[in-house]
Amino acid sequence: MKQKILLVLTLLITFTAICQDExxxxSEKKSGKRIILSAENTTNATxxxxxxVISEGFRRSASKPMIKDLPPKSKTHMITLIELEENPTYTYELIINDQASPISISYENQTKDLRRVIDGKLVLFSEPGCEKCTLLENALRQRRIEHRNVNLKEDPKTHKQYLELLQNMHPDVQIQKLPTIWNRDHFIFGYEELEQILKELKVI
Structure with missing residues (x-):
């Protein structure tokens, strides 16, 4: 019996090691009702x-997705979970973006929740085949400006929420061509030159 248990444990440990991207x-550090999650980049490249994080029993902000650059050979704080209930649980999803291409984020809640998620952040709403979207995305990446790129064509629910939010905030404005930029608390659209929008974002 002991040999069987040992064999099962060995297989589980081996399977975990194979599945984990090293x-x-x-890593997790617990302090009272707080759980601090950090990500360690073990490579020589950014x-x-x-x-x-997908959680139950923690503050709602625990489920906020994020995109970060991890410097080489360093540990970066990712999120602090704060317990609200006894025996809370969580899992997480980690994707290493090897090709440094835009990552789309899907939101399943209503428009008010989309606003809550993007408030205070720089968000680029784009679609495939949009030349200006690509130029602006590349310019922000080259300047290492923290932002999110939301591909509206990949998620109809997010696209619908985006249109509703745009209509609620600008009822007198017709639907604009992409890209549209959410600059922390307001939309920016209707620009003609890349330099113009970068000045508006105060990154040049």
């Missing part, structure tokens, strides 16, 4: 990662 290691 380039980025997630890694761009998507990280999202």
């Amino acid at each position: 380039r980025v290691l997630i 890694l761009n990662v998507f990280f999202m």
Whole structure:
């Protein structure tokens, strides 16, 4: 019986080691009702990662997705979970963005929740085949400006929420061509030159 248990444990440990991407290691530190999650980049290159926690029994902000650049050979704080209930649980999703291409984020809640998620952040709403979207995305990446790129064509629910939010905030404005930029608390659209929008964002 002991041999069978040992064999099962060995297989589980081996399976976990195979499935884990050792380039980025997630560590947990518990302090009272707080759980601090950090990501360690074990490589010699900067890694761009998507990280999202799926939780129960923690503050709602625990489920906020994020995109971060992890410097080489360093540990970066990702999120602090705060317990609200006894025996809370969580899992996480970590995606290493090898090709440094835009990552789309889907939101399943209503428009008010989309506003809550993007408030205070720089968000680029784009679609495939949009030349200006690509130029602006590349310019922000080259300047290492933290932002999110939301591909509206990949998620109809997010696209619908985006249109509703745009209509609610600008009822007198017709639907604009992409890209549209959410600059922390307001939309920016209707620009003609890349330099114009970068000045508006105060990154040049």
